[in-house]
Amino acid sequence: MSSPMTPEAPSTTSAGPASAIEAVLRRAIHAALGRGFEDVDPMLRPSQRPDLADFQSNCAMALAKQAARNPRDLAQQIVREATDLLALCEPPEVAGPGFINLRLRPSALAAALDAMEAGDLGIVRDLDTHPVVIDLCAVNVAKQMHVGHLRSCIIGDALARAYERRGRPVFRENHLGDWGLPIAMVLHRLRRRGADLRTISLEDLDRAYRAAQAEGRADPAGLEAARRFRAGPHRIAELEEQNEGAQETVDGARRLLVALQQGDPDLERDWRLLIDCTLRALFDAIRILGVRLGPEHNRGESFYRDRLAATVAAFEQAGVAEVHDGALVVRFDDRERPLLIRKSDGGFLYATTDLAAIRFRTHELNASRIVYVVDARQKDHFRDVFDACRRMGWDRTPDGVQADLVHIGFGSVLGPDRRPLKTRSGENVTLRSLLDEACARGHAEVRQRAAQEKSPTAGLPDEDLREIGRMVGIAAIKYADLSSDLVRDYVFDMDRLIAFEGNTGPYLQYAHARICSILARAAEEGIEASAWRTAPFRIEEPAEKALTLLLLRYGAVMTDMTRSLEPHRLCGYLFDLSNAYSAFYQSCPVLRPDDPSRRLPRLRLCDLARRVLADGLGVLGLAAPTRM
């Protein structure tokens, strides 16, 4: 019987010399401490002190306590037991309170690079073969997409790409807000007014959405206040009328929703037109953005509409939900707030849809991990929904694997006043205007470089410069969304968002383009790729070694990204890598080195750095132009 649910064994999650060293240390710890210490994490880390070591093991301090030993003595003993390390490392040194400092031999560095090149850049395939669901985008029909959806798409796409890179099947789920009373209200309003839904624009829909909301918003509190404070009869009459009108509007929308639910073909057709219009605008933006999301990823709220009754019934049957004030609620021991899953009028709520969706994703999509990329304000909601699903046992795949339910709650995008971002006229900033601005700035920047005669982009037609500018501008936007801790709000600032220096997307692209440029120049000078591809690596200069150590970490960084779901770690790594390459570039001439025999090894090192950068940029969803 085969089980696809093999848990990730620690020893196979990272490739390269680090995992080999870990294995040796693990055995050495066992030898030093005996029974009960068979499988201890050696706590191997890249050293933060390149003057002292390449790697350090911090295990001795932690183990000394439980073994009642002196930490330095224990470290010494572990080192004595770890004789197998000497094939890879210089003799280890014990420093400070008990750090074990390790330095790789140059031959081990070269061998590790060989292995990395031959073995998919050190990427370790995920042992869990279950699909991952990434819930992203989730635009609402008939509403403008805004920067929040942008973040969700960018982050969700990067996470999806990371899983795909490690060989894991991914379902990108666009949980479209395409169902329920708000949609019915828009449709109700537009049909009353005889709007032509085939030619309507998203701007019109967005206006209608807000007008319908305002129209249906009863204000009984305002009416009560007007009476209490003896407002003029005019004002009271006005409010009474408004309240009645609102009720009428909502009732009309409810009737429409029921008819739509029952399959009225006329309504169904109009409803689809609303969705089509919204999706046209969405995919227009998505195409510029380079996010992998299409109509095939749509599985909106309406998809679950026929599953809601069964969902609620299952809760009732299991005795997990109870009736309170006519509504059906799920209660939790550790918090007062209950989760409402059916209204007292029998209607369902968005929580009901989320429950149905999780059940579908574990039971039918067979997902062992479901990642919601939804803004942080919904944290409490997802906590409740996840816990409710766990109570029902819906967090298990059909083959019995426990599924992780994770909410990646990202921060809000704020305006300069630290309030949610609006334009001067008070409207949401549209996604399209933001992207157009980014492309325009990227284009201007690229054109400026191309004006310099020695630039590799000199003389390119403006059409090409525009395309490169698009890649650069979009990379700047996406990288800004990915490169810092996701939970934090951030203040929207176009100038900073489109920055091209320092820790930015364009800086990474620039490093990549410079490598491409040097390889192209080598070809111009008659150096065949086949020559350097077979040259042995020679890691001698400090800058070469620093670059090598970073390259060797790539696989572990990718594994870590799918574990931690934190794209900014990959960003930070690629930034470090670009820095290391730039330093190498500065101090180690590649095409005209002091010693000509170093040329081919350096070209090969450049090419490996290029491949890792391109690969990493690809996982982040950033383009990697060869000239810019």
Place this chain on the structure above:
RNA sequence: GUCCACGUAGCUCAACGGAUAGAGCGUCGGCCUCCGAAGCCGAAGGUUGCAGGUUCGAGUCCUGCCGUGGACGCCA
């Protein structure tokens, strides 16, 4: 009121419980007759909100307080 997140250099942000808390922007000073200066090298800049605690070791974990933001039963 209850619950949750976040407070790190002037600004924007990093830092798997590990050694001397790091980058970018801005400021100051160097480096293009030499593979792309969107770059490199260097300087200045810190009581990690405050107070306790756990630990061999705390920006990181725990408790309390202060500050900011968010969520809190029939909207999504």
